[in-house]
Amino acid sequence: MQVVNNYDWYGGMQLLTFLRDVGKLARMGTMLNKDSVKSRLDSESGMSYTEFTYQLLQGYDFVHLCREEGVRVQIGGSDQWGNITAGTDLVRKILGDEAPQCFGLTFPLLVRMCSCLFAPCSACTSQHHVPSNRARGMTLTSASVGGRRRQEVWQVRGRRNLAVAGEAITIQILSVPLQDDGRRRHPLPAHADLPAAGADRGAGGDHDERRGQAQHRAAAAGRGGHALRAWRGGRRGANMPVACAAFGALRAMGKGRHSSEAWTCSRATDQARLCDRRQR
Amino acid sequence: MLAASQVTGLRDVLETLRERGLLQDVTSEDLGAVSAQEALTVYVGFDPTADAIHVGNLLALIVLSWFQRCGHQAVALLGGATGRVGDPSGKSAERPVLSVEEIEANVSGIGSIIRGILERNKGALPDVKVRRLPSKLPLHQACGGSRPLDQRTEVRLACRS
Numbered sequence: 001m002q003v004v005n006n007y008d009w010y011g012g013m014q015l016l017t018f019l020r021d022v023g024k025l026a027r028m029g030t031m032l033n034k035d036s037v038k039s040r041l042d043s044e045s046g047m048s049y050t051e052f053t054y055q056l057l058q059g060y061d062f063v064h065l066c067r068e069e070g071v072r073v074q075i076g077g078s079d080q081w082g083n084i085t086a087g088t089d090l091v092r093k094i095l096g097d098e099a100p101q102c103f104g105l106t107f108p109l110l111v112r113m114c115s116c117l118f119a120p121c122s123a124c125t126s127q128h129h130v131p132s133n134r135a136r137g138m139t140l141t142s143a144s145v146g147g148r149r150r151q152e153v154w155q156v157r158g159r160r161n162l163a164v165a166g167e168a169i170t171i172q173i174l175s176v177p178l179q180d181d182g183r184r185r186h187p188l189p190a191h192a193d194l195p196a197a198g199a200d201r202g203a204g205g206d207h208d209e210r211r212g213q214a215q216h217r218a219a220a221a222g223r224g225g226h227a228l229r230a231w232r233g234g235r236r237g238a239n240m241p242v243a244c245a246a247f248g249a250l251r252a253m254g255k256g257r258h259s260s261e262a263w264t265c266s267r268a269t270d271q272a273r274l275c276d277r278r279q280r
Numbered sequence: 281m282l283a284a285s286q287v288t289g290l291r292d293v294l295e296t297l298r299e300r301g302l303l304q305d306v307t308s309e310d311l312g313a314v315s316a317q318e319a320l321t322v323y324v325g326f327d328p329t330a331d332a333i334h335v336g337n338l339l340a341l342i343v344l345s346w347f348q349r350c351g352h353q354a355v356a357l358l359g360g361a362t363g364r365v366g367d368p369s370g371k372s373a374e375r376p377v378l379s380v381e382e383i384e385a386n387v388s389g390i391g392s393i394i395r396g397i398l399e400r401n402k403g404a405l406p407d408v409k410v411r412r413l414p415s416k417l418p419l420h421q422a423c424g425g426s427r428p429l430d431q432r433t434e435v436r437l438a439c440r441s
Contacts, residue, residue, distance in 0.1 A: 001353070001398045003391050006325075007360030036369040043372060051368040051375070058325065058362060065323055071355055073311065073322040075343055077336075078304040079370040088307055101314070104307040107297070107343050109336075 002069070009064050010057070022060050025093040026086075031055060034082035055086040062087030063094050066102060078106045291350040292316040302343055315350065322347045323355035328363040329378070331389035341397060348398070356394045358387045 031037060034055060040047040062084075065071035074084050084104035091102045294312035297303040314320065324340045326333070333341075344354050359367075363383045366375035378386070 001348075001395070002355045003358065003395050004355060005358045005360040005387055005391070006362055007387075010361035036367075036371075040368055040372075045373045047368060048374055051366050054362065054365050054367050054369075057365060058367070061325065061357060061362070062323075065355065065357070069321060069355060071321045071323050073320050073347075073352075075322060075324045075340065075347075077339065077370075081305060083367070083369060085307065101308070101310065103311045103314075104305075105297075105311065105343075106304040106306075107302045107339050108304045109339075 004065070004069075006057075006061050006064075018056075018060075021094070022056055022063075022090065025090065026056055026059075030089070031086075034086070036079070036082050055083050056090075058083040059086035059090040062102070063090050066091050066099060067095060070100075071102075072100055073103045073105060075105045075107065077109050079109065081106050289351045290316055290319065293347055293350045293352070296346055296350060297343065300346075302339065302346070315347075315352065319352055320347075321353040321355060323357050325357040325359055325362070326390055326394065327359050327367060328383050328386035328390055329375075331386045333390055333393050341394070344398065354398055356391075356398065358391055360384070360387045363387070 031052070032041070036055070037047065037052060040051075062071070062074050074087055076084055081104070084106065088102050088104050091099050292312045293315040294303065294306065294309070322344065324344050326337065326340070344356070348354050360383060363378065363386070364380070366377070368375075
């Protein structure tokens with residue numbers, strides 16, 4: 001597992017070097033044919049030369065990583081297909097026969113059930129109502145926002161949900177960026193917001209113990225400064241109490257660059273059932 | 281707890297992703313056979329548009345972690361340079377230009393988050409082979425842990441039941 005920053009190889013690169021080594025090998029026709037370019041050229045706002053260059057920069061990333069790190073596969077969302085194939089093309093052209101066979105792979109995009117395309121971070125701020133057909137999607141439920149539980153329904157485009165038959169997914173994501181002034185965007189849940197213990201029925205185990213451990217873990221992770229603090233698989237939507245407990249711990253710490261928010265993500269049907277139980 | 285056949289190393293990634301509806305396109309179907317034979321290094325790029333990852337990155341991390349689970353190496357690329365340019369993909373208008381300070385803060389924020397997730401996931405490798413579990417068994421028992429919050433269940437992204 002490695003984290004790299006492409007500024008490390010672009011920061012010191014001369015424009016002329018880029019034009020000679022990369023630009024020479026890129027064909028205008030191919031570049032203009034990318035969806036990301038075509039759609040923008042047809043629009044009123046058009047496209048800057050800077051953004052037009054983007055595909056070559058991302059493409060050359062692949063060349064660099066292939067040569068220096070032996071990377072052979074690039075993955076990305078389906079909207080990245082053009083940039084990814086720009087990469088596999090450049091690998092072939094620049095590295096030639098030395099290059100191992102390289103691959104590009106895309107996954108479907110995550111979209112809201114109301115089918116507006118995901119916009120980064122607006123999920124944290126916008127109030128999206130939960131569509132009535134939530135049984136078809138994957139429900140992301142925030143532990144609590146301002147004392148009220150907030151839900152959004154997402155789906156992997158063209159597919160009912162992430163899980164294969166008979167599988168349950170529960171993921172907790174604890175992440176909320178702070179505002180510029182360091183305040184949290186949302187008030188965090190108080191312990192009073194914890195759902196009834198009965199909601200945890202699906203997972204089995206001792207609730208107090210689970211919560212206690214979650215608090216401990218979250219506090220430890222919080223000290224390390226990770227915004228995305230807990231990530232654990234489980235059964236049904238049953239980890240909400242654990243998520244809430246983790247929150248309480250983070251909230252009590254009240255420091256660090258990120259505040260916390262817990263989301264659980266589960267198969268929609270299970271989540272719906274869980275919500276029903278809470279309402280009763 | 282695991283049968284020997286379930287603890288073998290490399291697996292065909294394409295098959296796994298396809299089964300889960302996580303595959304849209306691939307440049308060559310050879311990837312399936314190659315991934316079952318040799319350990320590959322795989323990368324995914326993250327735009328430093330904010331100082332934390334967002335829900336749209338969820339699938340990238342899931343797919344990347346499936347590669348890890350199938351025995352491959354993961355590289356996360358942070359777009360410290362490309363963030364200065366802006367990816368036009370999927371955008372109907374020019375992206376706002378972020379200041380250099382913002383980009384650098386975002387790179388370090390996202391970097392530490394992703395490192396945390398994938399490192400944790402890597403640690404779980406010997407234990408994350410996909411298994412069919414008896415549907416009635418509580419998860420922690422099914423996964424071989426003696427306690428509900430066993431270390432091994434803690435890091436699992438998804439578990440079949």
